[in-house]
Amino acid sequence: MLVTVNETGRAVKVVGDPSHPVTQGFLCGKVAKYLDRVYSPQRVLYPLKRKSGAAKQLSNAHDSSSFERVSWDQALDEIAERLRLTAERYGPESILPYSYAGTMGLLGYGSMDRRFFHRLGASQLDRTICAEAGGQAWNLVYGRKLGTRNEDFTHAKLILAWGANIHGNNIHLWPFVEQARRSGARLVVIDPYRTRTAGLADWHIAIRPGTDAALALGMMHVILRDGLEDRSYIDEMTYGFAALAERVREYTPERVASWTGMRAAEIEQLAREYASTSPAAIRLNYGVQRSENGGTAVRAIAMLPALVGSWRERGGGAQLSLSGGFQWNRSALERPDLMLASPLGRTSRVVNMSRLGHALTALGCDPDDPGNGPPVHALIVYNSNPGAVAPNQNLVRRGLQRNDLFTVVHEQFLTDTTDFADYVLPATTFLEHEEIQGAYGHNFVQHSAQAITALGEARSNVWLFTQLAARMGFDEPCFRDTPRQMMQQALDPDESGLSRNPGMAHISLDSLASEGYIALRFDAKPDALPFESGALETPSGKVEFYSDQLAAAGLDPLPAFVAPTESRHSVAAEKFPLEFLPRKADHYMNSTFANLDGHRRMESATAQKLEIHPEDAAARGIVDGDRVCVWNDRGSITLVASISSRIVSGVVSARLDWGKLSSDGQNVNALTSERLTDIGAAATFYSTLVEVTRLT
Numbered sequence: 243m244l245v246t247v248n249e250t251g252r253a254v255k256v257v258g259d260p261s262h263p264v265t266q267g268f269l270c271g272k273v274a275k276y277l278d279r280v281y282s283p284q285r286v287l288y289p290l291k292r293k294s295g296a297a298k299q300l301s302n303a304h305d306s307s308s309f310e311r312v313s314w315d316q317a318l319d320e321i322a323e324r325l326r327l328t329a330e331r332y333g334p335e336s337i338l339p340y341s342y343a344g345t346m347g348l349l350g351y352g353s354m355d356r357r358f359f360h361r362l363g364a365s366q367l368d369r370t371i372c373a374e375a376g377g378q379a380w381n382l383v384y385g386r387k388l389g390t391r392n393e394d395f396t397h398a399k400l401i402l403a404w405g406a407n408i409h410g411n412n413i414h415l416w417p418f419v420e421q422a423r424r425s426g427a428r429l430v431v432i433d434p435y436r437t438r439t440a441g442l443a444d445w446h447i448a449i450r451p452g453t454d455a456a457l458a459l460g461m462m463h464v465i466l467r468d469g470l471e472d473r474s475y476i477d478e479m480t481y482g483f484a485a486l487a488e489r490v491r492e493y494t495p496e497r498v499a500s501w502t503g504m505r506a507a508e509i510e511q512l513a514r515e516y517a518s519t520s521p522a523a524i525r526l527n528y529g530v531q532r533s534e535n536g537g538t539a540v541r542a543i544a545m546l547p548a549l550v551g552s553w554r555e556r557g558g559g560a561q562l563s564l565s566g567g568f569q570w571n572r573s574a575l576e577r578p579d580l581m582l583a584s585p586l587g588r589t590s591r592v593v594n595m596s597r598l599g600h601a602l603t604a605l606g607c608d609p610d611d612p613g614n615g616p617p618v619h620a621l622i623v624y625n626s627n628p629g630a631v632a633p634n635q636n637l638v639r640r641g642l643q644r645n646d647l648f649t650v651v652h653e654q655f656l657t658d659t660t661d662f663a664d665y666v667l668p669a670t671t672f673l674e675h676e677e678i679q680g681a682y683g684h685n686f687v688q689h690s691a692q693a694i695t696a697l698g699e700a701r702s703n704v705w706l707f708t709q710l711a712a713r714m715g716f717d718e719p720c721f722r723d724t725p726r727q728m729m730q731q732a733l734d735p736d737e738s739g740l741s742r743n744p745g746m747a748h749i750s751l752d753s754l755a756s757e758g759y760i761a762l763r764f765d766a767k768p769d770a771l772p773f774e775s776g777a778l779e780t781p782s783g784k785v786e787f788y789s790d791q792l793a794a795a796g797l798d799p800l801p802a803f804v805a806p807t808e809s810r811h812s813v814a815a816e817k818f819p820l821e822f823l824p825r826k827a828d829h830y831m832n833s834t835f836a837n838l839d840g841h842r843r844m845e846s847a848t849a850q851k852l853e854i855h856p857e858d859a860a861a862r863g864i865v866d867g868d869r870v871c872v873w874n875d876r877g878s879i880t881l882v883a884s885i886s887s888r889i890v891s892g893v894v895s896a897r898l899d900w901g902k903l904s905s906d907g908q909n910v911n912a913l914t915s916e917r918l919t920d921i922g923a924a925a926t927f928y929s930t931l932v933e934v935t936r937l938t
């Protein structure tokens with residue numbers, strides 16, 4: 243991004259960097275309006291403290307009347323004192339950090355904060371809310387998250403967007419897809435929802451939610467039955483083929499059709515088209531793995547390019563994530579060794595962020611289970627808005643409302659989470675501090691300069707935890723590191739200043755700061771394809787169709803289709819017959835941007851709507867525009883019905899929004915569960931059953 247700053251120091255324009263090979267001069271719709279966010283009158287710009295007696299409850303959108311302004315010194319002194327007392331009285335594990343991806347900058351995402359909590363002996367957070375099921379599943383097959391580069395999609399003749407809303411969520415891949423299509427490529431989208439991407443595709447397969455493993459196994463069945471596999475790749479590069487071949491025999495197109503809602507002939511066609519078009523690339527994104535058995539589904543899909551050997555073709559293979567290319571020196575940044583210097587003197591317990599409601603209401607409350615440690619007495623939230631994004635919202639809120647819970651939130655706005663805070667601390671935006679960034683979808687290491695002075699008293703995450711560490715008396719030298727020093731530690735340079743990290747040997751902090759972005763470089767052969775040849779980082783050194791690791795853990799070593807506990811194929815559907823997709827908004831970034839008028843206008847066609855198929859609506863006497871209650875055993879939300887052919891019958895859908903901007907103060911996560919995925923112990927937003935009732 244290029245930022246224009248005027249003579250008074252105000253940022254006046256943001257544009258995509260035209261020289262950047264991926265950004266190519268354009269920003270997505272939501273970030274193009276980023277200055278609305280930076281200069282929003284709703285920004286939190288000063289530390290706030292809850293007034294004594296003000297209840298922790300959802301407020302009106304931008305209402306700060308429960309808080310009074312205090313100085314940073316007062317806030318930091320009081321917070322440090324409270325944390326000290328909490329650690330003394332209940333043990334440091336009663337303190338829980340909660341953070342995710344508000345910023346994905348290297349330092350802001352995880353550096354001084356991690357050092358601080360490690361040294362304190364606080365509970366560790368297992369960050370599972372987004373990508374753990376798919377990421378771990380991918381790594382079981384390939385050992386590392388590498389894949390087809392964006393640039394190489396242009397060579398593909400067939401592109402499968404599988405659980406991947408490219409146009410909505412990943413717009414910077416789209417030009418490469420378009421370029422491939424101009425050269426004759428076909429685009430097939432596999433998604434239960436007709437996204438913008440699906441609307442633009444040559445073929446949209448509206449698969450039923452949570453049945454992707456069946457489809458992938460059915461494709462393998464056809465490929466092997468018809469002899470379309472690549473024997474030389476399989477022999478040289480893979481492990482466990484015979485067992486997989488045996489397993490897929492039972493996945494006949496007819497059986498797969500009964501689960502996925504496709505016709506058997508469509509499964510045959512997809513399999514043959516995939517195996518006989520070369521090159522064929524799969525853009526597999528994280529939509530598939532927000533399902534209860536989504537880890538297995540990702541594993542099965544990930545195996546397809548190995549079965550047909552398409553890793554050997556430029557424009558073949560698959561991309562889930564390229565993040566495995568960024569091998570920062572994380573232990574230097576995060577210093578997990580500091581846990582040994584904490585009062586605990588050991589590794590502290592791990593709390594799964596996808597079960598925050600459980601952690602705040604049940605953890606440590608079972609006298610028969612001393613193993614789960616003390617209840618959580620202090621919660622420090624930054625880079626996240628769990629009041630909106632975490633599953634089972636009612637349980638989360640019940641936890642946040644506990645009188646004996648001390649909550650600090652470092653934020654840019656007054657969110658669904660800050661309403662429950664004892665202190666709200668003002669955070670900078672990425673224009674207001676220096677960072678380096680990896681990427682979530684390309685191969686460039688990037689430097690992000692500080693463009694403007696921080697607004698008001700906003701401070702970065704690094705600054706906050708440096709201050710808290712000083713007040714807690716942590717005297718290890720690493721607590722005095724500057725952001726620049728931490729950047730160097732992550733880059734891990736030799737005497738010449740060049741990084742020692744794999745793929746970064748040509749990068750120094752100076753060159754990065756002057757050039758802005760530099761591509762990772764892995765091989766002597768810069769254009770080498772991933773998983774084309776050589777040894778992989780899996781236990782067998784091969785692409786693993788069969789996993790001894792899973793077998794050792796008592797799990798099925800081969801992929802299989804198992805219906806989610808909440809799906810039309812399960813008994814729970816007798817009570818709650820509709821599968822619910824609580825989707826991301828096209829014009830928000832999870833819950834980020836949802837409070838800004840311009841973004842809300844862009845999202846207005848779907849915001850606060852329940853998209854429902856005409857048959858399901860008719861069966862419930864619902865017409866377009868009716869107010870409806872969407873409910874299950876965990877909660878209910880009120881939305882406006884939008885009769886839609888974007889979803890198949892039996893599936894309903896709504897968008898993630900701020901709860902407090904809704905008429906009933908709730909969002910889609912009032913309905914989602916804390917059940918975890920088969921692999922990765924991740925959130926299962928897309929395995930949710932509901933019923934819908936018309937409101938009079």
Ligand SMILES: Nc1nc2c(c(=O)[nH]1)N[C@H]1C(S)=C(S)[C@@H](COP(=O)(O)OP(=O)(O)OC[C@H]3O[C@@H](n4cnc5c(=O)[nH]c(N)nc54)[C@H](O)[C@@H]3O)O[C@H]1N2
Pocket residue numbers: 343372404405406407408410411412432433434435437449450451452453454527528529530532533823825826827828829830831832833928
């Ligand atoms: N505009 C916008 N862009 C974003 C974000 C945002 O909130 N808004 N969020 C960012 C983040 S944090 C992430 S992780 C990425 C995620 O980007 P994606 O991985 O694309 O994430 P999702 O939108 O969750 O899921 C993609 C698609 O999967 C579909 N899907 C749901 N269930 C199933 C299923 O069982 N099978 C199949 N085949 N498809 C299914 C959904 O309908 C959805 O269209 O996007 C990033 N980009």
Ligand SMILES: Nc1nc2c(c(=O)[nH]1)N[C@H]1C(S)=C(S)[C@@H](COP(=O)(O)OP(=O)(O)OC[C@H]3O[C@@H](n4cnc5c(=O)[nH]c(N)nc54)[C@H](O)[C@@H]3O)O[C@H]1N2
Pocket residue numbers: 341342343344345350371372373623624625626627628631632652653654655657669670671672702703824825826831832833834898910911914927
């Ligand atoms: N129903 C449903 N729920 C979902 C999803 C879904 O698709 N459907 N998607 C899931 C996914 S994929 C993800 S990744 C999670 C995302 O969940 P979160 O990581 O919580 O993401 P956001 O909602 O974007 O909230 C991030 C917050 O961080 C703040 N922030 C931004 N920059 C900074 C900073 O530098 N410092 C501090 N202290 N704060 C900052 C922003 O103001 C924002 O309020 O949500 C998950 N929840």
Ligand SMILES: [Mo]
Pocket residue numbers: 371372373
């Ligand atoms: Mo995410």
